[in-house]
Amino acid sequence: MSTPMTPGIAAGRLPGEEIATNFDDLHAPYAPHEAAVAADRCYFCHDAPCVTACPTGIDIPLFIRQISTGTPEAAAKTIFDQNILGGMCARVCPTEDLCEQACVREAAEGKPVEIGRLQRHATDALMAKQSHPYTRADATGKTVAVVGAGPAGLACAHRLAMQGHDVTLYDGRTKPGGLNEFGIAAYKATDDFAAREVDWLLGIGGITLQTGKRLGTDLTLDALTGDHDAVFLAVGLGGVNALRAPGENKDSVTDAVDFIATLRQSPDLTHLPVGRDVVVIGGGMTAVDAAVQSKLLGAQNVTIAYRRGRDAMSASRYEQDLAASKGVRLMFNVQPVAIHGNGAVREVELEYTADDGTGLKGTGETIRLAADQVFKAIGQTLETDAGLTLEGRKIAVTGAGRTSRAGVWAGGDCASGGDDLTVTAVAEGRDAAMDIHATLMGSN
Template sequence: MNEFRPIRGDVAPARLEPEALARGFSDIHPPLKVHEALVESDRCYFCYDAPCMQACPTSIDIPLFIREIQAGNPIGAAKTILSANILGGMCARVCPTETLCEEVCVRETAEGKPVKIGLLQRFATDRLIERGDHPFERAASTGKTVAVVGAGPAGLSCAHRLAMLGHDVTLFDARPKAGGLNEYGIAAYKATNGFAQAEVDFVLSIGGITVETGKALGRDIHLEDLRADYDAVFLGLGLSGVNALGADGEASGGSHDAVAWIADLRQTRDLSDLPVGRRVVVVGGGMTAVDAAVQAKALGAEEVTLVYRRGREAMNASRYEQEIAQTRGVHIRCNLTPKRILAENGHVSGIELERTRSRDGRLELTGETVTIEADQVFKAIGQTFLPDGMTREGADIAMEKGRIRVDAERRTSLGGVWAGGDCIADGSDLTVVAVEDGKIAATSIHEALSARPGLLARIGEAATDAAQTASAWVR
């Protein structure tokens, strides 16, 4: 499904030999061996009221699972992890632990060297998933049905918890595969050897979950129908829109959306078939920008430059991610904003940028321009939520900041409809947060479906009234 075939410019596949490609896309963090895990687990202080546990969005009992590893019980450790975060295997690979659990580790505070919590989590969960048996049993059937729209981290988390509680779940997704961001959006060197799909299979093995792929909300399925056909609905839609640069020449050949390019790369069976420029520029300062830049370099681009409109300290990508980019040959240039994409014969030849500066917290243009030669330009300046297919009788779900408004239990303003993940107003674009959203929503749905008849409708009416009151107050 290689969408990005060369048209003009110095863009071509197979820039590197197979061995070099394999090195560039090998596991960025090789898993711990048994002895290494035991040594690392011995460094934990097993703190009471542990700050690492408080920093984890899913509240994994980190001291407990590390103690279980130390005691030679990695399967027990995995069960502790997965009881709080069913996608603990992927989160061990992609969570920014350096700004979450490991940042507040007492060892980090005292020595500047935290316990390797992420690697220990991977050590435990990999062993359980590789063993092939599911650690949780499904409760007796409740006879209730739930539609989950979106098979990304939030949807998978919600579906698994609901199935475990005995509800029958139908999981819909617009793409050909389940997994969402984990399958289509994570850098290939962070989730190697088909781990994303292995984890999906593991989650689904609880039973009680039917998956229907290729079903898009608003096209193949409709919210009003789902509300009529199911006892509850959860929306884990993610962010499908991509922000435009707003620069002249953006439609030139060789100018790509980084999100779509990464998805294409993740689904490419032979990386040597994927074209890449000799000189690549990535615009953005977040994780997607770093992932695109590093992978372009790994495909054989000779020069990769990541440009960001503000200073280094304002980048959404953590300092650790920035260091990964730099150690892999990516040049990071800050205080530059795109002005014009240059093209020759309809294909990218460079990008003109304007220098910026910060004054009193506000970004200002200086009038000074810089030109960088490029064969490819990738835009990675954020995504937006597209609320397609969420209407019923002309009434939209209440929105906030361009995303779905929910309460603390992830209920929307429509009765019987919950939402979580990146599509909600407080979404943070982190896998681990989406997992927690799905878990919270599943608990709320279960309580609602277990309540006496009529309560679910009243909950929806109350949520609608609250949303209307809030909207009137804002006006």
């Protein structure tokens, strides 16, 4: 992303030391004794509700018990058996809405077992070892193309390789990782963790990575199906929805996903320009990540403007509270109607909204916010459907990711039915891999 250097947008708003502190690890890892104390709080429930709440079905009581007995590497193996990206999920998964919300301690005391931090403690311990914990089965002679090296694609590729298939993993960017590398806040995955996790995952062997290969331009589905025994599409959602408000093409009105990607790849955040008055349009995790990071870079006034009420925000209440704690203003029931400015944005005009029972509508009452930088975070769209049947705006799938075309599976954000979470994408990639394996080996 290139942000025009219009008045009000500047780099180096804060000293380098302060920016480094601002972007430090959001949750420091447990020390061993802290992990032991946290693990001892687990009741090790039979039919534990936390397991049901986990999209990948990790045996949470078992791995916590393994931590409590001093075997974190065994705990990590329990996690990785179900979720090979358990290290990243421990950092970015909304555990407060999933496993921790379901925890019996949460219901009884309002303080759940910190499952996410315990998961990180275990996975970090095993990933620090030199050898990969899995070995490949005997070669099957089958080849599979996996298009998209984000969470779904990586999980699928790893499981297929483990079953003995040869996988070619394509990605349109210059490096793998998908949203884990380019799309989440830098303070959630520090120390280049996303890249290190990919390198670790590829250690199983049998996966050939090809970057700079994008479906629809560099790759065609016909060629992929002709060259491989099966294809798994995990292309994500590369397009960004338009505001459909006059003035959205003015300078310094940009996509939040591009801002986050640029920030994540920046070698020196003191050189990254940010506005003085920043407005983020949207209500999801991308909106929160863009807003918080703008504030951490030194923006004076940062506002998230969302067209519905607080409860409708797809960003969790924890993330909303995090934004507020960093000084971000949250405005609800407002929608953009115009972007004002002479060439570059100077103000955002918002209209208050209300739901009269027949849908969300503008009330006619408006307010203007000063803005020298506006980020759009109002959802993403599928860039190419490769001629497959769609369900809404996503590729239609049945079962474990089967598309309308034989021999082609899909999963992650590009496929119907998911909830656009990293952990869900991992589950879909894993399950599709096992369905592909069964089909290739003639057991389906």
